[in-house]
Amino acid sequence: MTESKIDLEQQLAQLRHTYVMRLGQELPLLQQGAMLLYQLSDLAWHDQVQDLSAKLHTLAGSAGTFGLPELGEQARQCELQLKPWLVPGVVVATTEQQRLIDDIQQLKLPTAVAEYPTAPVTVEVAAAERAGVYLLCDEPALTEQISTMLDIFGYSYRHFSRVDDIAQAIAHKPPEVLIVDLDMHQTPGQCLQRIADLQAKQSSAIPLLLLSHQSDFDSYLKAIRVGAIGYFVKPLNTTELEARLRQQLSRNEREPFRVMLVDDDQLLAEHYALVLRQGGLLVEVLSEPALIFESLKQFHPDVILLDVNMPFCSGPELAQLVRLQQAWLGVPIIYLSSETDGEQQLAALIKAGDDFITKPITDTALLVAVFARAQRARQLADIMTRDSLTGLLQHAHIKERLALEMLRAVRSSQPVSVVMLDIDHFKKVNDNYGHLIGDQVIANLANLLKQQLRKTDLVGRYGGEEFLLVLPDCSVERAFTLIEQVRELFAALPFTAAEQRFFCSFSAGICAATQEHADLVIDKADQALYRAKSSGRNCTVLSG
Numbered sequence: 001m002t003e004s005k006i007d008l009e010q011q012l013a014q015l016r017h018t019y020v021m022r023l024g025q026e027l028p029l030l031q032q033g034a035m036l037l038y039q040l041s042d043l044a045w046h047d048q049v050q051d052l053s054a055k056l057h058t059l060a061g062s063a064g065t066f067g068l069p070e071l072g073e074q075a076r077q078c079e080l081q082l083k084p085w086l087v088p089g090v091v092v093a094t095t096e097q098q099r100l101i102d103d104i105q106q107l108k109l110p111t112a113v114a115e116y117p118t119a120p121v122t123v124e125v126a127a128a129e130r131a132g133v134y135l136l137c138d139e140p141a142l143t144e145q146i147s148t149m150l151d152i153f154g155y156s157y158r159h160f161s162r163v164d165d166i167a168q169a170i171a172h173k174p175p176e177v178l179i180v181d182l183d184m185h186q187t188p189g190q191c192l193q194r195i196a197d198l199q200a201k202q203s204s205a206i207p208l209l210l211l212s213h214q215s216d217f218d219s220y221l222k223a224i225r226v227g228a229i230g231y232f233v234k235p236l237n238t239t240e241l242e243a244r245l246r247q248q249l250s251r252n253e254r255e256p257f258r259v260m261l262v263d264d265d266q267l268l269a270e271h272y273a274l275v276l277r278q279g280g281l282l283v284e285v286l287s288e289p290a291l292i293f294e295s296l297k298q299f300h301p302d303v304i305l306l307d308v309n310m311p312f313c314s315g316p317e318l319a320q321l322v323r324l325q326q327a328w329l330g331v332p333i334i335y336l337s338s339e340t341d342g343e344q345q346l347a348a349l350i351k352a353g354d355d356f357i358t359k360p361i362t363d364t365a366l367l368v369a370v371f372a373r374a375q376r377a378r379q380l381a382d383i384m385t386r387d388s389l390t391g392l393l394q395h396a397h398i399k400e401r402l403a404l405e406m407l408r409a410v411r412s413s414q415p416v417s418v419v420m421l422d423i424d425h426f427k428k429v430n431d432n433y434g435h436l437i438g439d440q441v442i443a444n445l446a447n448l449l450k451q452q453l454r455k456t457d458l459v460g461r462y463g464g465e466e467f468l469l470v471l472p473d474c475s476v477e478r479a480f481t482l483i484e485q486v487r488e489l490f491a492a493l494p495f496t497a498a499e500q501r502f503f504c505s506f507s508a509g510i511c512a513a514t515q516e517h518a519d520l521v522i523d524k525a526d527q528a529l530y531r532a533k534s535s536g537r538n539c540t541v542l543s544g
């Protein structure tokens with residue numbers, strides 16, 4: 001067992017201990033409160049019913065989370081009995097009240113509280129334990145095409161032309177990604193069977209990218225059944241293959257998903273936060289709803305998890321508040337609530353909010369549910385701000401990010417470099433080889449830029465074949481060396497169209513982002529680019 005897992009279990013056990021201690025004090029108070037029903041009438045009786053209902057609701061939602069599912073279920077049954085009494089003016093027979101009071105007296109802590117069930121929070125196999133890319137292909141031309149792409153983009157890879165050899169290598173050290181040409185000398189069926197045998201020996205499936213000439217439903221189905229995460233129909237588009245490969249390999253570098261958790265029950269909130277953090281998510285717990293806007297601005301969550309029943313300000317009210325501000329319209333709001341009544345759930349969703357997760361929930365189910373929603377939210381946010389051909393930031397968004405980086409640079413006194421980059425004689429590429437091939441050239445340059453620059457650098461598609469780069473903490477001299485390297489790599493990247501091989505190049509202009517307006521800085525980089533074009537293209541020019 002890893003140290004962090006032991007640590008998690010100790011922390012969860014501590015929280016559970018505190019919870020059980022708290023219940024030891026709260027249950028007798030709840031029972032005394034129920035006895036009061038006999039003595040109260042009218043408004044005071046009604047207030048007491050509301051108070052009991054809220055306490056039973058909280059107990060129903062939390063007890064299961066802390067390993068007391070029977071107690072949670074009993075509390076839920078009591079809450080349901082009480083529900084019709086919440087209607088103003090209702091008359092409740094004494095026998096019915098007696099039954100509820102008896103049931104509430106039955107709510108007890110088990111004498112021997114079972115050990116806390118270990119949280120089966122799954123952790124993926126660390127990338128460091130795996131080798132880079134393995135390629136299985138016995139066709140020389142295709143192998144060369146893929147190897148060139150892998151070389152240029154700097155992937156570490158090994159090539160195999162026999163299944164037996166790759167099986168041995170995998171047994172020694174499995175790769176992070178396996179690329180397989182299904183049209184090897186065996187039939188695709190045989191090849192797939194061998195891959196399935198290899199996958200069966202792994203503790204977690206190797207991500208698989210398959211190449212084939214077949215594009216029927218049956219072939220796709222068989223592919224996903226052996227663990228394919230990508231399927232490429234020939235003739236192979238290496239740009240697409242590289243983009244998928246990078247997506248897969250950069251999964252471990254992706255910024256963690258950010259979750260804001262709003263719950264007035266601190267113990268529960270801490271428990272959920274621990275579980276989510278253990279699953280690799282960044283969690284901010286907010287117990288003071290009035291601070292929501294400040295927290296949103298500072299934390300920028302991918303998902304907001306909201307309790308429904310909170311004093312002073314309910315979950316749906318808080319959700320409506322969040323939706324008042326345009327900036328947070330796209331952030332999904334999920335209610336994490338012990339509300340099981342479908343109608344109440346719908347009423348909350350109609351006000352604001354997107355989904356319900358019902359408490360109690362197991363740790364794994366919580367992690368999976370939140371992870372899936374955060375991932376989807378990040379994907380959608382990307383679609384809204386990124387260009388569909390290249391996955392780069394769109395014109396308006398890269399300009400916005402430049403302005404932000406310039407502000408940050410003032411605070412940190414670090415230099416920011418701005419690069420304007422344009423593909424040379426691109427009109428000719430389109431005219432000679434067609435628009436689709438032109439698109440491929442643009443996408444390839446985008447991939448190369450993403451791959452060569454740092455995670456913190458920002459790359460945008462400024463215009464058709466024009467790119468704007470923002471490089472934080474980077475002097476213009478360093479930016480020059482970096483862009484020259486990318487320029488040389490791009491100029492060496494072969495493209496193929498109708499059996500013809502051709503090469504492209506780009507020109508670039510660089511300037512330092514000083515304390516001017518972002519538009520002026522872009523203008524300076526553009527003038528440097530113009531000078532690069534006039535001095536023969538395929539070169540980089542520094543502004544000033």
Ligand SMILES: Nc1nc2c(ncn2[C@@H]2O[C@H](COP(=O)(O)OP(=O)(O)OP(=O)(O)O)[C@@H](O)[C@H]2O)c(=O)[nH]1
Nearest residue numbers: 422423424425426427428430435436438439464465
């Ligand atoms: N395939 C493709 N072509 C595009 C896209 N956006 C713009 N273009 C084309 O890019 C070409 C740009 O041509 P010009 O601005 O004349 O520049 P150029 O031919 O690259 O020449 P220089 O920049 O002077 O080296 C035009 O033919 C546009 O139609 C795109 O998304 N896809």
